[in-house]
Amino acid sequence: MLSEKLLNTAIDHFGRFGFEGASTRAIAKASGTAMSSITYHFGGKEGLYLAAADHIAACITALQGERVAAARAAGRASRDAAIQGVLGVLDGFALMMLSAEAAPWARFITREQQYPTEAFDRLYNGAMRTLSEAMIELVSRARPDLPEAEAKATTILLFGQALVLRAGRASVCRVLAVERIDDSIAALLRARLRANALCILSETPQ
Amino acid sequence: MLSEKLLNTAIDHFGRFGFEGASTRAIAKASGTAMSSITYHFGGKEGLYLAAADHIAACITALQGERVAAARAAGRASRDAAIQGVLGVLDGFALMMLSAEAAPWARFITREQQYPTEAFDRLYNGAMRTLSEAMIELVSRARPDLPEAEAKATTILLFGQALVLRAGRASVCRVLAVERIDDSIAALLRARLRANALCILSETPQ
DNA sequence: GTCTATACTACGATAGAC
């Protein structure tokens, strides 16, 4: 599929160089086609950019959607189920942050987080919204003592622990004194994240 | 100071548009000078980029250095002092992530985290290294039950909770349903971060 | 030190062949 190839190359280039820095010529060449194919398929550079955002949202939903929906439903049973649900969703998110497949998506999204454009709306509504809403519900059930705003803040901070694994990747590698995060280091980080989250969620109000 | 003005404009433009996307013409114009001043002062676009990284590192050190050194020294006294030290350093870091002043630095650094260049070495050695080393020492004292690798992982995850406040800013605003993070929301987030960190650090091994 | 002028390359968009 030519347009699929163009989309994946576009995500990579936009993530690397930003919207202005990326070149449609280079994207087309790396996809093995001519620049005017982009005009034909997507209407231009901006159309390609927005289509790339939609594609990322679809990929994330395909990867996380089922797990999140299941955890959300199961979490309604009990506080303990909610805690397990948070741990499961968070671990799925951490796995995505650790995977090489998701690296280009993360670079694209990270840029949009700084200066959101229409592409961020598509990312948020297409993928992030269900993820965050499920997490907020689960956290609220796990910590019924927290007011809504505090539960939302806790959700954000929990995601932050997973986010750093991608958004701060170079620093993570420096701190751990490794070239790349292999399976054993990933397991260690995930276990720590799980322990931290469990500790935060199971804290009982005094 | 003309070269100072150029540096600050450069940090902003490189952070917004990336190295390739930023234009030396635009940077010069926004600084009220001609493009060839960049050649004169910094040798070219790349020299300006590296100088911008050095400038950011110096600014961060000026902002955090004293507090971090004090916390590190005080933390050697007792486990409790170490815990308080971590909370203090983390709060200082969170404040930086929340401040508008540091936003351009964060955008610049976030880009470097994804594809580190020589500029990342300068950022890490110039500012991040002392910060992370101090935190690892403090966390190790606060949680003497943790092996070194686990203490490092915990440090990373603790920083992640503060990092998300900048690196995931657009999502944070969406989740909290606000346009911008005002003082009261910032206070809430910092308090939650403090509570989470305290809970993680004061956990006693079973 | 800071400017203008210029050389050269690469950009996105578009028209038109096939």
Next chain:
DNA sequence: GTCTATCGTAGTATAGAC
């Protein structure tokens, strides 16, 4: 649907005036 050719614009670098 995919290509080549071309247009106007904007990029960096550099030389030389002041």
